[in-house]
Amino acid sequence: MRLDIILRVTTKLLLPLMLLFAAYVQFHGDFGPGGGFQAGVIAGATFILYGLIYGLGAVMRVLPMALVETLIPLGVLIYAGVGVFAMLAGGNFLDYTRLAHEPAHGQELGVFLVEVGVFVTVSSTMLAIFYALAGRGRR
Amino acid sequence: MVLLALLAVTTVAVVRVRNLFAVAVLTGVYSFLMATVLIVLDAVDVAMTEASVGAGIAMVLMLGALYLTKTDESPPVHTVLLPVFVAGVTGVALIWAMSALPPFGAAATPLQLAGPDYLQRSLAETGIPNVVTSVLASYRGYDTLGETTVIFTAGIAVLLLLKRGPAREGGDDDQQPS
Numbered sequence: 050m051r052l053d054i055i056l057r058v059t060t061k062l063l064l065p066l067m068l069l070f071a072a073y074v075q076f077h078g079d080f081g082p083g084g085g086f087q088a089g090v091i092a093g094a095t096f097i098l099y100g101l102i103y104g105l106g107a108v109m110r111v112l113p114m115a116l117v118e119t120l121i122p123l124g125v126l127i128y129a130g131v132g133v134f135a136m137l138a139g140g141n142f143l144d145y146t147r148l149a150h151e152p153a154h155g156q157e158l159g160v161f162l163v164e165v166g167v168f169v170t171v172s173s174t175m176l177a178i179f180y181a182l183a184g185r186g187r188r
Numbered sequence: 189m190v191l192l193a194l195l196a197v198t199t200v201a202v203v204r205v206r207n208l209f210a211v212a213v214l215t216g217v218y219s220f221l222m223a224t225v226l227i228v229l230d231a232v233d234v235a236m237t238e239a240s241v242g243a244g245i246a247m248v249l250m251l252g253a254l255y256l257t258k259t260d261e262s263p264p265v266h267t268v269l270l271p272v273f274v275a276g277v278t279g280v281a282l283i284w285a286m287s288a289l290p291p292f293g294a295a296a297t298p299l300q301l302a303g304p305d306y307l308q309r310s311l312a313e314t315g316i317p318n319v320v321t322s323v324l325a326s327y328r329g330y331d332t333l334g335e336t337t338v339i340f341t342a343g344i345a346v347l348l349l350l351k352r353g354p355a356r357e358g359g360d361d362d363q364q365p366s
Binding site for chain 2: 079080081082083084085086090091093094097101118122124125129142143145153156157163164166167170173174175177178179182185
């Protein structure tokens with residue numbers, strides 16, 4: 050019998066709550082404290098916890114290294130892409146007012162998309178650093 | 189005051205203790221104390237970041253790095269005089285630079301002038317109640333793009349350094365037999 054059963058069961062209980070909290074911090078960042086960076090760190094920590102308890106192989110089956118490596122630049126691309134899109138819509142770089150019909154709505158949309166970009170980059174970077182460090186010890 | 193005293197005690201402990209596992213845990217303690225200080229200062233966003241990054245991720249990464257090396261700090265090889273000198277000069281320079289700062293709570297600083305401006309404009313212009321978010325992502329969008337790029341660069345750099353290639357022969361003698 051494995052001795053770490055308490056850790057395994059507790060982790061399984063915690064994981065969905067942590068992901069839910071990350072989503073809350075991400076989408077509620079307009080109203081309360083939080084935003085893309087904090088949510089990204091929490092989501093990254095969720096997968097790191099999974100990897101710590103269930104082993105690197107298990108978490109790499111969920112999120113392979115190749116996917117994580119794609120996600121890191123994707124976040125920056127989303128962010129910069131919103132800026133370029135704002136330029137195409139006739140505004141300045143990262144000027145969100147032109148993204149929707151009403152300036153305030155455009156701002157909300159722009160901030161939301163930008164936070165998504167931050168979230169993607171931050172969470173995948175945290176995970177990639179963990180993969181790199183943890184993968185070294187297994188050689 | 190109690191929090192600041194605890195922060196000082198933790199810092200001294202981090203410097204004095206030679207067991208690196210204890211040091212990693214103590215830095216986590218330091219981060220949580222710092223987060224509490226930031227909550228007292230009403231900077232909840234920063235406190236959240238400090239608690240999750242400093243106490244959460246950084247500690248896990250430090251423990252992961254610790255797994256690859258020894259758990260006890262080796263005694264210093266060089267004399268400590270030069271580092272003490274550098275730290276002392278830097279500290280004195282920082283304290284000297286503080287004399288050029290405006291007095292605490294002065295009315296004519298950019299903080300006091302621009303802050304209320306943002307507070308008044310934010311909700312009407314962006315429709316976002318949390319001014320921290322609107323300043324961060326909209327008014328200061330360039331800065332945040334830069335920060336995201338910094339994180340991206342840091343991630344790529346770590347991957348370049350760590351991912352490829354097994355630990356090389358002969359570089360350092362701390363490596364585990366594989």
